[in-house]
Amino acid sequence: METGFTKWIIVVTVVLCCLLELIDTSIVNVALTQMMGNLSATQQEVTWVVASYGIANVIVIPMTGFLAEQFGRKNYYFASVLLFTIASMACGQSTNIWELVAFRFIQGIGGGALMATSQAILIDTFPPKQLPLGQALFGMGVIIGPTIGPTLGGYIVDNYDWPWIFYVNVPVGILAAIFTALFIRDPERIKNAIPRPLREIDWAGVGLLILGVGSLQLVLEQGETEDWFESAYINTFAVLAAIGLIGFVWRELTARQPIVDLRVLGKSRNLAVGAILSFVLGFGMFASVFIFPIFTQRILGFTAAQTGYMLLPGALASGFMMPVIGRMLQAGVPQKFMIPVGFFIFFGFTFWMAKIISPTAGEDDFFWPLMVRGLGMGLIFLPITTMSLAGLKGKDAGQAAGLTGMIRQLGGSFGVAIVGTYLERSIAQNRISPLAHISLYDTNTVQRIQAFTQNFLAHGFPLEQARQQAYAALEGILMKQVSIITYSQVFSMIGLFFVICLPLVLLIKRAKTSEKIDLNAAH
Known part of the structure; x- marks a missing residue:
């Protein structure tokens, strides 16, 4: 158990590493267009820059318990920080798209350990009474990371070149590696563990x-x-x-x-429920961060940096709420009561967004809804995490943390995939209905086309070109209205998913006061 200066150095180290890993899940999204141009890549090829990182992440996360036991947690964490840092530098140096994809996969292997193992290190760093505070600090990284990724990425792309979204990881990674080597220690259980022979793996x-x-x-x-x-x-x-x-x-x-002990799910009903709720949390957290930038940039014409700045206050609010929620848990407020409140608050955010989305919406319109989202995420994440791990000991707690981390990541992937598919297909379907009211035999349509044509003629366009521009302008207005309807439906769908999953909270078993997260739990 660490105290004083050493404890807080460890906290800074692991939270920074957690932030690095999660920022890199979303920071590249705003730079894909620039990568396509610089690396002569197609739209389909450049999507592998995102996919390769996610695939490596979700494979490694559930295996972190075994790898830490096999090599020692400190050694594994140190090696992962170095691998992530070196791969970040290599990503920035890539000269073609497939080099970048390969290095992103390697970066994802290193990054997968950073988040899962960071949680275990914080568990060992804080005494039992301060465990909710340790989990709150970990939660700050989980909630803030994916949200500030587009902000940082947008700023870098607007002011520098795409390799710098990877180079910024290097100094932080080097500092984290030094602090890991100097201050992080293995708990006694891992120090005394005997590595398995290769044939027994x-x-x-x-x-x-x-x-x-x-x-x-x-x-x-x-x-x-x-x-x-x-x-x-x-x-x-x-x-x-x-x-x-x-x-x-x-x-x-x-x-x-x-390699991953799934039997731990049968040892704790709260862990089984927590795993499902972690999926729901990942779905809402990543899907909402995915859909909002698409709306603001495609429909409202905001830059990536502007969108990122709008997301930032809500993410910071969520981060600042974490210690408060941790103290509430420490004071005995049951997770079973806090999680439904968080679900309803997040539903309120989606309902609010569905109502205020319009072609004239501005930055001020989204400030308070995004703050509400941050509050809801905070009230969901920390209670689910502490509830899932309570009462588990030793390897069981480590396996449980790895499983919930993997399931949360998969929930995010499902959320992005479902929302992206729904968005593209619903826009096409929603376009059919208003088309019935647009016809050259309709007086309003003819008057609108004539007005557009006269406007383009006044700007010096020839008659035939002015007519074509008028038809294009009418199509643009139609698609903008259809898109507004569809984005509103998407937010409603996300909120409805949370409401449907709310009865799962009734399955949560009230933890006994003696059921605490085992301090020797490790990945």
Whole structure:
């Protein structure tokens, strides 16, 4: 147990690492267009820059418990920080798209350990009475990271060049590696652990995990680009995902020393419920951060930096709320009461957004709804995390943290995939209804086209070109209105998903006062 200066140096180190990992899940999104131009890549090729990182992340996260046990948590964490930092530099130096994709995958392998292991280190750093505070600090990184990614990325792209979204990781990574080497220590359980011989490692479990979870993440990342199940490529990986996941579950439930001990889910009802709620949390957190920038940039014409600045206050509010929520938990406020409040607040955010979306909406209109989102996320994340790990000991707590982390990431991937698909297909469907009211036999339509034509003629366009511009302007107005309707529906859909999942809270078992998160839990 660390105290004083050392404790807070460890806190700064692991929260920074957690922020780095999560910022990199979203920071590249605003730079993809620039990458396409500089690396001569197609739209389909550049999506692999995002997909490769996510695939590596979701494969590594559930294995962090085993890897920390095998190599020592400090050694594993230090190596992961170095790998992430070196891969970040290599990403910035890439000269073609497939080099960048390969280095992003390596970066994701290192990054997957940063978030999962950071949580375990904080658990060991704080005494039992301060555990909610430690979890709150971890939650600050989880909530703020994906949100400030577009802000930082937008600023860098607007003022520098795309490699700098990777270079900014390097000095922070070096500092984190130094602090890790000097201040982070292994708990006694890991110090005394005997590494498994290579022949006793659950290699079948490792292979099935990579096949199942990796294929599923690939399907979610690339499905929309490939037109989902119209593509033989997506169908193939969907089948591989099903085979891998079914085989993985069977293997881990029957193996003597599984790589990921799924049996821990049967030891705690709250962990099983918490795993499902973590999926819901990831869905809402990532889907809302995904859809909002698309709306503001496509429909309102905001820059990436402007969008990022709008998201920032809500993310910071959520981060600042974490210690307050931690103290509430420490004072005995039950998670079973806090989670429904968070769900209803987040539903309020989605309902509010669905109502205020319009072509004339400005930055001020979104400030308070995004602040409400931040408050809701804070009230959901920390109670779910502490509830899931309470009462578990030793390896069980480490396995539980890895599982909930993986499931939260998969929830985010499902959220982005479903929202992206719904958005594209619903715009096409919603366009059909207003078309019935637009006709050359309709007086209002004819008058609108004539007005547009006269306007373009007044600006010096020839008659035929002015007519074509008038038709294009009318089409633009139509698509803008259709898009407004669809974005409103998307926010309503996200909120409805939270309401549908709310009854799961009734399954939460009130934890006994003696059930605390085990301080020796480790990844």
